[in-house]
Amino acid sequence: MSDTLDRGELDQLFTFLARIQQEPTLREQLNQVQTAPEVSEIARLGGQSFRPETLIAVFARCNEQPYAREGLMDEKLIRVYLRRESIA
Known part of the structure; x- marks a missing residue:
């Protein structure tokens, strides 16, 4: 895994993750x-x-597994989003 993540991709990822709590669908x-x-x-x-x-690299930086059991991915992604300042 590279120590440097692409800023543009991270911006897209975190924009997406920010939507999770506001969009029940x-x-x-x-x-x-x-x-x-x-x-x-x-x-x-x-x-x-x-x-x-x-996303897998971000999971690794947050000490999260790169997969989730059914019904738990949203919680994993929210945890990652909350740690975004320490990732980038």
């Missing part, structure tokens, strides 16, 4: 997935584009 969608590629695809369809590898 998005949160419900995320709870149906378990992997970073699935999260990345949902984000892409919603207008934010970042590689799954970027």
